[in-house]
Amino acid sequence: GLTLWSNDFSTPSDWIIGNLASNSDDWVIGTGVPAGSFAINGIASTSAANGFALYDSDLMCSGNQNAYIQIATPINLSTNANVSIEFEQYYRKFQDSTFVEVSNNGGITWTRFRINNVAVNAFSGGSAAVNPDLVNVNISSVAGNQAAVLIRFKYEGGCDYAWMIDDVKITETDDNDLVAKNAWYGFNTIPYSRVPMNQIQAVDFSMEVDNVGALAQSLTQLTVDVNSGTFTATSAAVTVPVGGSDSLFLTTQYTPATVVGAHNITMTVASSATDASPSNNTITPPPFEITADKYAMDDFTLAGNGGGLSPSNGAEFEAGNYFEIVNTTIATGIEVIVGTTTAAGTTIDLVLYEDDGTALIEVDRSAFYTTTLADQGNSVILPLPTTPTLTAGTFYFAAVHAFTNFVYGVSGSSPSNTAPSGAVSLIFYPNMTNPTTNENFFTTATPMVRLIVNSAIGVKELSSNTTFTVFPNPSNGIFNINLDAKSTEVVNLTVNNIVGQTVLTKKVTVSGQTKETISLANFDKGIYFLTIDNNNEKQTVKLIVE
Template sequence: MKNSTRFLAVILMVCCSSFAFATQNRNAHVDNSAGKPINKVTVPAKMNSTPFYSEDFSGGLPGSWTAVDSAGNGVNWRWTTTGIFNYGTQPGLDSLSHSGTTASNGYMIYDSDSSGGSVGGENADLISGSIDCSAYSVVRLSFNQLLKHFNEIATVHVSNDGGTTWSMVYNASAGLTPHQATSNPDAIDIDISAEAAGQMDVMIRFNFTGDYDFFWMIDDVMLYEPTSNDAALVDITSPQNSCTGLSATEIVTVQIFNNGSADISGFDVSYVLNGGTPVTETVSATINPGNTLSYDFFITADLSVPGPHTILAYTSLGGDTLNNNDSLSISVYSGPYTVSSASNFTMGFEDNEDLSGWAIEDGNFDGNMWNLSTTLPRTGAVCARMNTPAAGTVADDWLFTSCIELSDTVSYDLEYYYRTFSTSTRAMFEIMIGSAQSAAGMTQVLEPSFMVSNLNYVQRVSNFTVSPSGTYFIGFHVTNADSATSLRLDDIRISPASGTGIMKNTHSGISIYPNPTSNNLQVQGLSNGDKIEIYNSFGQLIHTQHHAGSEKANVNLSSHATGTYIIRVIGNEATSTHKINLIR
C-alpha cells in the first residue's frame, strides 16, 4: 500500500477560504471523476470535418502501431474489450464507455493497477505508425480517453521526423487530484498544426510514466483538418428562468464559436420566440478560429406571460456546410413552475434540460460539491452527483431545485432515485423544503436523514403538503456516513399525489413547541388516531406515540441525548414533518 501527501490549494467560496492538509491512500475508494457544473456551461463543438486518418483499434493493436515497455518491468499497453483487470472495483470507470465511442470493438489500456504493487517504475509508450500530413495546413488530433489519476504522468507527444524527436502536446494528468478521474468518455481535441501541418512523417505517442497508479484508456484516434467556415451556436445564456417572472424586454444572448480555420464576420444570427417571426441581425465583430463571441440581440424578447417559452437561435454563415451545430433551442420559464396533474415537475439532468434555476451550497467550503456526472446515471447519459469531500472534511452539501409553485390544498409526491458509488462511500441523505434557496431557508423535512448504502438505484416517494400556498424550493442534503461519502441522484418528479391529489387540511394547523426544548414537547392540532414518530439525526426511529382524544399531546424526550430530531405526525390523509432541537 502506498501513500502520498498533498496540500490542497486555497478554495475561495462565498468570500470564505479553507486550507486542508491530507494524506491520500492509494487504495481508498473515492468518487471524484470529472463532472460538469450544475448550471449550464458553454461547450464548443469539436470535430467538424471527415478525418484523413483514424484508428479505432478494432480487433487488436494495429500492425502499424507499437506498444513499448521502456521500463522493462512487464507492465505495458494492451488491447481490451472489457476494461481493467479487476473489473467491478471501480463502478462506472471499469471500462471505457460505449456511448460516443467505438469501445465495443476494443480499445487500448495501460493498467498500472494490474501490477498489484510497486514494480520500481513504469514507462510505456503507445506509438502510431507514420502519418502523411503534408497536404494539410491545419491539423487537429482528437481521441477518446478515460484516465484515473494518482501520481502518474499521462502525456501525448507528436513527432515529425519519424520518432527521433518528440514534442508534448497534451498532459492528461494535469489538473486532476489523486483518485480523480476524467469524464467517461473524455473527448479530447488538440491543435497540433505547429508540429504536424505540412509534414510527411508524423507520429503520435501516448506515454504513461508512474509506478502502481491507476489506468489510462485510449480509443478513436483521429487527425483532421477543420473546414474554413463553421459558425457553431453553442449556447443561449440569456434569458434564464426567473421565479419572479420575466419582462417584456428581455435581452437574448447567444454564444457563437468559430469552429473553422478562418476568421468569420459579417454573418447573420437569428432567434425565434415561441415559433413566431424570426429576429435576424448581423454579427459585425470578427471571431478568430477557436474563439467564442457572446452576442446580445438589439431586439428584445417579450417573456412577460407566465409559463414556459421556447427560444430557437441559429447562425447563417456563407460557406458553412456543417449544419448540425448551427442551431440551438432552449425552454425558459417565466415565474415559478406550477405543479399540476397536467404539468409535473421533472428533472433528469440531461443536456437538453434547463438547470439555470438550480443552485448548490458547499456547506463545508471544501470545493467538492454537487455536479453533473456521466458515470452511473440511472437513465439517459447524466445524473446529479455529490462527489467525495476533500480528505479530512465532513460533507455538508446541498442541491436545490428551481422555484416551484405549490398549493396548500394539494398533497404532492416527490419521486426520486438514488444510490452510492461503492460500499465505502455510504452517505446520509436528507430532503427538505422551504421558501428560500439556501440551507437556512429549508424549514420543513420531507425525508429525515437516512443512510444510503445501495449500489443500485432505489426509488423513493416522499408525500408532502405545504402551508401556506406559495413558491418553494426543495433541497437535497448530503452528509457523511463514511469518510469517502458519495451519492448519485436521478429522475426527479414532483406531481399531485396518487388519486385526486386533493387533500383535507388535516395537519395544516400542526404546531410543535417549545423549539428548542430541554425535555418536553407539546404537539398541537392533532386528530384522533394520529401517530407521532421521532427520528434521530441518523434516520433511526427512536419513538412512536399513538394519539387519541384531544388535539394536544405531550412528548417526553428526557431520556434522549441533545441534538437535532425529526418529528413526523401521520394522519389518515396527510403527513406533517418538523425539525426540533433538544438542548440542555
C-alpha cells in the first residue's frame, strides 16, 4: 500500500531509547553488528549503511532485559482507517519475546503485537540465510483514524541473541494481502537435504500464512510444485481472518522416484482474491536431492564454523546429525566438512551411534585422522571399519569426534527441539554417551556431517537362512560382500562377464555375519554378474567396474 511515513534510522534523534529494567541494557542506533559470544550476522537491510537499531542481548547479558526504542514524534493517521507497519529485521530467538507496541493516547497505554513467535534458536525468516526478513503487521485496530500514533519496538529477555530493525514504514493496508512464512518439508518430518536412493520415503509439506490485509481471505490454499509440474498438490481451503494466521498442510504426500537428481520446490499461498503483493506469497526452499549413497542434513554451502570450546573451555566434543534408516542397508563411512579455521595437525575420528530409544549405543568408529591445511573448508571421508548393517526403522547418529579445538563446517538451519521432528543436530561435550552436565546442546546451525551408505544394492535374500549385500557398486574393481546366516552354511560365489564367461569362483563358509572381498581390478571395466548360491537357491546381482 501507499507509504504514509518512513524512517531508516539515519537520524538517531528521531528515536527515543527507553529501559524499563532500570539497567544499561539498551538499544543502540548505528552500524555496529552483534558482538556477543554467540553473535549472529549483522542485518543486510536496504539502508544498513545509514544505520539501524540493534538490541544485542547476548553482548549485554544482564539476565533482566526490558527495553524499547520509540519514535519521538507522533504520526497523524486521522484520515487512514486501515494501516500497517512494515520493517526489515534480522533476529534469532532464545528465551526472549519481541513486540511492536502502538499507542494512540500519548503513551499512556500500549497495544502490543507479538513479533517472531518462532522456535528456540530459530531465525525469524525460517533460516539464517533470510537476511533481512520483511515483517508486515496490520495495526488498524489501534492506529486507524488516529491523530497521534506512537510506535515502539520492545525487547523482553535476559541473555539471548540479538534483534536488528531497519527501514520502518507505515503504509495504507491493502484489502487483500497474504504473507507466506515458515515453509517446511520433511521426510517423516525431517528436512533432509540429501537422501540415498534406498532410503526414500514420502515427503510432507506445510507453510504458515498471515493475513495482513483489511479483508478476510476465503479459499486460502497452499500449492506445492516439485520440478515444474512433476508433482503438484494443494492443501485444504481455509478462511484467514483479518490479522489472523493459519498453518496449511498439503493433503497429498510426494514420493520421489528412485533416480539420482535434484527436486526443486515452489510453495505458494493464495486466496480467492487477487493479492496486492504476490511477491511475498511464494517461498522457494533449498532443493533436496536423491543421491546414490549420501545422507545429509546440511545445505552443502559452507556458511560458517561450528564446534570449538565448550562453555567450560573443554575441547573434546562430538557433533553431528540423526539419520533415519527406512530400509536395511550398510554404512560404509562418514563425511565431515572441515572448518575454515581448523589448524593443521588436529586429530579427529568419525563415529556412528544407534539410538535404541533410551540411549545412544556406539556401532562403529573410524580410524584417527590428522588434518592438514589443505583440509580447511574441504571434505574428509573416513571409512567405517566393520561396515555395520543399519536396521530399518532405526535412527542412527553420525558424528565427528575431536580432542582439540577443532571446528567443522555448518550450513543451513536444522530443526529446533520444538519443531515437528524435534532436534536432529547435536553437539555434546566431551561425547554423546557421557556428556558434561549442561554441556549437551542441540544446534540449528547444521553440522556438515553426512552418513555414507550402500545404496546401489540393498539387502538381498538368498534363502530364509542367509541374506547378503554387495558394496560399493559401482567400484574400481574391489567389491565387499557381507553375508549373514542364521545357521552355518556353505555358499558359492561365481562372477561372469557380459558374454557369460566365468572369471572368478570362490567357496565361502558363512557363520553369522561374514565379510568376503572379491577383486575384479585386473579385468576390463564394464558390467559383470555375481551369482551366489547354496546349491538350492541362488541370487544374481549386476556389478559395475569403473
